[in-house]
């Protein structure tokens with residue numbers, strides 16, 4: 001029985017901050033887990049180092065479910081992004097260890113491959129519709145089967161999802177939160193023309209997606225969903241802030257545009273009603289923010305009973321360790337839908353050497369034992385933590401809006 005001998009948190013910032021947990025065992029095998037929480041990284045690092053690691057030493061590394069329950073039920077204070085990211089990191093590292101000891105890539109322990117690869121979507125964006133579609137065309141030429149479209153909004157200086165760089169989007173952009181101006185009216189007028197132009201330019205064989213990023217009310221979201229119906233989007237993401245799950249009943253009453261939600265959810269309880277009442281089509285919870293492989297499998301199984309498929313969050317603030325784990329999960333489950341894929345910088349890929357690869361619009365986790373990803377600690381040490389925040393949004397009258 002491999003025992004946990006040590007666990008360490010490694011914080012590195014190769015272009016952006018990442019928090020990684022590395023667990024070592026008596027078998028000489030180690031595992032890694034992502035614990036990155038954008039803009040609140042050190043809170044998770046402390047939760048792990050100060051509160052979780054002392055509880056792990058000497059435990060059976062194979063007892064993944066029991067350790068998950070021990071950390072979840074044993075804390076008394078349950079759920080929340082900090083707690084669940086910490087549990088996710090432990091869980092992911094333990095699955096890495098178990099798969100390495102078994103001598104198998106992780107997806108084999110999860111039931112084996114259900115598909116040949118994992119369909120991903122890339123992010124095309126631009127200040128204007130023209131620029132966004134130029135970038136989208138490059139994705140299509142590179143084999144992408146699905147593309148997310150975000151465009152600048154006339155009259156607003158900066159909006160979510162539109163980057164300065166063409167192909168790398170990095171939302172955490174200040175050592176204090178930067179402020180952007182928001183107008184729902186201006187935004188709502190801008191999206192349908194983007195999708196109309198996109199179908200003209202890109203045709204109908206490519207999936208098109210859009211992220212509202214929690215900016216609308218339910219009835220506004222119903223309107224937007226209806227406006228987009230003629231262009232058959234793959235999904236409309238995070239249409240409203242989702243603390244109030246019943247909001248989605250209103251959206252559902254007004255549109256057949258498929259709905260995706262959940263990148264900020266931390267547990268099955270955050271999406272229980274959404275799934276049970278079949279109010280959504282895709283659940284976006286991912287490994288690092290929703291309790292690891294163990295808890296994500298529970299969410300996916302529950303979703304499968306209700307015709308809900310997965311669409312895991314995969315932005316650049318989720319490290320390659322999270323991406324590798326997500327790909328093993330995606331490859332194995334029956335109700336996979338799509339995986340978000342934003343490429344990391346070269347420096348990040350050097351810190352986290354990995355076996356997953358992109359081919360013909362799909363990612364594959366590779367055939368290396370375990371997760372097929374590691375952290376190069378010497379490389380990581382070159383990039384010290386740098387405080388960085390996500391922006392905030394204010395309406396034209398100065399009041400706070402959801403970012």
Ligand code: EZ4
Pocket residue numbers: 038171211213263313314315316317340390
């Ligand atoms: O804003 O991960 O769909 N992707 C997203 C991301 C999120 C960031 C926040 O840290 O919404 O770009």
Ligand code: CO
Pocket residue numbers: 211213237238263
């Ligand atoms: Co999103």
